[in-house]
Amino acid sequence: MRRYRVPLYTLLVNALVVALAATLSLTVSTQRAQAATVTVQAESYAAQSGVALEATADMGGGQNVAFLADGDWMRFDNVDLGTAGRLTVSARIASAVGSGTVELRTGSLTGPLLAVIPVSPTGGWQNWATRETEVSSHPTGSQTVFAVLRGTGTGSGDFVNINWFSFVGEGGGAAPGWVPVDQAKWNAQLSQFRAMSPAAVPGGVVRVPEFNATCTYSHSKPDDPIVLPGLPGASHMHSFFGNKSTDAFSTTQSLLTNKPTSCTPAEDLSAYWIPSLYEGDKAVEAEGMIVYYGSRLPDPSATVPFPEGFRMIAGDAKAQTPTPAGSTGQYWCSGEGGEIGRSADGNWPVCAPKAHLTHQLVFPDCWDGKNLDSPDHKSHVAFTYDGKCSGAYPVAIPNLSFVVSYPTSGSSAGFRLASGMASSIHGDFFNAWDNAALGHRVKDCITQKAKCNSAGTF
Numbered sequence: 168m169r170r171y172r173v174p175l176y177t178l179l180v181n182a183l184v185v186a187l188a189a190t191l192s193l194t195v196s197t198q199r200a201q202a203a204t205v206t207v208q209a210e211s212y213a214a215q216s217g218v219a220l221e222a223t224a225d226m227g228g229g230q231n232v233a234f235l236a237d238g239d240w241m242r243f244d245n246v247d248l249g250t251a252g253r254l255t256v257s258a259r260i261a262s263a264v265g266s267g268t269v270e271l272r273t274g275s276l277t278g279p280l281l282a283v284i285p286v287s288p289t290g291g292w293q294n295w296a297t298r299e300t301e302v303s304s305h306p307t308g309s310q311t312v313f314a315v316l317r318g319t320g321t322g323s324g325d326f327v328n329i330n331w332f333s334f335v336g337e338g339g340g341a342a343p344g345w346v347p348v349d350q351a352k353w354n355a356q357l358s359q360f361r362a363m364s365p366a367a368v369p370g371g372v373v374r375v376p377e378f379n380a381t382c383t384y385s386h387s388k389p390d391d392p393i394v395l396p397g398l399p400g401a402s403h404m405h406s407f408f409g410n411k412s413t414d415a416f417s418t419t420q421s422l423l424t425n426k427p428t429s430c431t432p433a434e435d436l437s438a439y440w441i442p443s444l445y446e447g448d449k450a451v452e453a454e455g456m457i458v459y460y461g462s463r464l465p466d467p468s469a470t471v472p473f474p475e476g477f478r479m480i481a482g483d484a485k486a487q488t489p490t491p492a493g494s495t496g497q498y499w500c501s502g503e504g505g506e507i508g509r510s511a512d513g514n515w516p517v518c519a520p521k522a523h524l525t526h527q528l529v530f531p532d533c534w535d536g537k538n539l540d541s542p543d544h545k546s547h548v549a550f551t552y553d554g555k556c557s558g559a560y561p562v563a564i565p566n567l568s569f570v571v572s573y574p575t576s577g578s579s580a581g582f583r584l585a586s587g588m589a590s591s592i593h594g595d596f597f598n599a600w601d602n603a604a605l606g607h608r609v610k611d612c613i614t615q616k617a618k619c620n621s622a623g624t625f
Contacts, residue, residue, distance in 0.1 A: 255559040259330040266288070269316060271312055385407045387404055405443060441569065456571045462565065462613050484586040492509060497516075501572060519576065528594045531549050
């Protein structure tokens with residue numbers, strides 16, 4: 168057994184929260200019949216046995232179900248499996264020890280087997296991985312789905328945590344919030360990319376798959392054209408980089424039409440933004456942002472450019488947890504002297520006089536190949552698993568990351584983000600590259616594993 172179980176009163180409180188969440192989940196699910204993709208949060212079960220909840224460190228925050236052992240189960244009502252055709256079933260899991268499977272059955276605990284998802288150690292109880300399987304024949308429409316845990320070689324011990332399940336089907340119309348890619352336009356962009364001849368890589372070039380856009384701060388607005396489109400002033404304050412026209416009303420076409428940008432190269436008209444940083448009540452704007460485009464794949468040659476109008480988010484604005492030294496995704500001090508202390512609350516570094524506060528935010532690098540955006544702006548993408556993109560997310564896209572540096576060393580008073588604590592750092596990407604310029608960089612720099620500069624040359 169790995170940990171003690173939570174007290175009974177905690178389970179009772181959690182049960183009440185989950186019951187309310189399940190009611191809300193039922194309402195949403197019944198309104199989106201025939202959805203092509205359905206994501207079910209594991210904590211939204213309608214009934215369970217042997218299950219507890221805990222805060223998750225996975226992207227998106229919230230809770231995951233935990234302490235899952237052989238024989239435990241959860242019931243989910245009104246899960247829309249779409250229409251007939253191939254179905255990809257995924258589970259977001261974390262495991263420190265042991266192995267087994269998650270059986271998904273319809274109708275009852277012993278009902279027809281829908282899918283079996285394998286479980287093996289991921290490196291820790293909060294080290295998350297997406298495991299998936301393909302289903303060729305399945306019930307359609309709204310179904311009751313049971314998740315039944317089967318441990319192997321672990322006796323009755325806990326062997327897995329689960330954050331969510333995803334059901335991706337071939338048929339049906341998209342649910343609200345999904346933005347399907349225009350397949351004709353995407354195929355044309357892909358054909359243009361595949362027809363490009365790669366530039367010859369000269370000797371002495373560092374063999375790292377990478378190019379970048381070097382950006383300066385553009386402007387600040389309480390807007391978010393991805394999360395809150397058409398609603399000016401509805402967001403917390405954001406600091407924008409890249410396209411200087413970006414506001415709540417920005418669209419793919421408006422970004423492509425408005426040419427001024429704070430990024431080099433000029434062919435990158437994309438919009439990038441992060442929550443504004445404050446030192447006391449004073450905003451501290453970044454001295455610069457480098458947007459890296461790379462690959463974490465052992466063989467990056469399968470990487471393709473982002474489709475025109477693609478958008479996604481990394482991080483979680485709602486995450487409000489302490490970030491002491493050593494925390495995942497923490498801020499650090501870059502430059503001479505590095506970190507010399509921590510803020511009074513321990514959540515922020517204090518930098519040497521010549522060092523600056525810095526952060527790197529990493530985005531998912533696998534795409535479903537179907538949607539430019541999703542309701543949570545994350546469900547159409549996933550992080551590389553086992554060195555490849557496959558299953559529900561078969562398309563390798565550039566591994567995007569923001570590296571932001573601020574002209575401040577900080578103090579014991581620390582900082583705050585417009586979204587709250589340091590843990591709430593998040594970033595948005597709205598692609599508006601010139602297709603040819605982006606395609607040549609992916610072809611020359613990423614697929615050939617050669618380090619390029621902002622101009623896209625070696």
